Amino acid sequence: MTQKLHDRTVLPPEETGPLTKMVAAFRDQGQAALVGPDGVPWDLPVEAYRVLREVLEAMANGLAITVMPRHTMLTTQEAADMLGISRPTLVKLLADGELPYEQRGRHRRLLLTDLLEYQQRARNERNRQLDALVNEAGEHNLYRDTTTPRPTR
Incomplete structure (x- = not known):
């Protein structure tokens, strides 16, 4: 069955x-x-x-x-919810070619696998940029300068 x-x-x-x-x-x-x-x-x-x-x-x-199966097609709202972003922001990513999609009539649909791959790419890029910031702060001794913060008020 x-x-x-x-x-x-x-x-x-x-x-x-x-x-x-x-x-x-x-x-x-x-x-x-x-x-x-x-x-x-x-x-x-x-x-x-x-x-x-x-x-x-x-x-x-x-x-x-x-x-859900990996071949699931998602609406733009479902995809935006999965990424934790607004639907207009997701539509801009689609327009910029960041994510592949299918146009069915007036509606865009995204494959779950494509969304998961984008999510992983974005995570890797964020980690790469954070590592670069940490290295740059270390090179300029910014950690030493902030070990004892001054009162701001």
């Missing part, structure tokens, strides 16, 4: 205590297994175990979880 994959958001339960205990008991050791309703154990790949652990940990912290 084939079931169509679809996106859905799962909200955490009202009482997260049992999840918190379960997450605390999880270990990254040995082979994990999932026991079906018929009692038959199924070995889980390490990746699946880690994903399940992260899902349970997020839910134990009261966070909602959304799982």
Whole structure:
């Protein structure tokens, strides 16, 4: 039986205590297994175990979880929400060629994989620039000059 994959958001339960205990008991050791309703154990790949652990940990912290296939197409609002930016800012990134997209009629759609790649590129660039700032501050002895800040008032 084939079931169509679809996106859905799962909200955490009202009482997260049992999840918190379960997450605390999880270990990254040995082979994990999932026991079906018929009692038959199924070995889980390490990746699946880690994903399940992260899902349970997020839910134990009261966070909602959304799982979606990598080939999912997102609206500009969904993509902007994922990046934590406004939709107009995202549209400017699209217009500047920073992110690929498809135009369906009047609507733009982005592939989740493209969005995740952009997010990683932006993170790498931010880290590179921060490292450069730290190095420059060290070269100009700015850390020494600010070890004992002067009162401003």
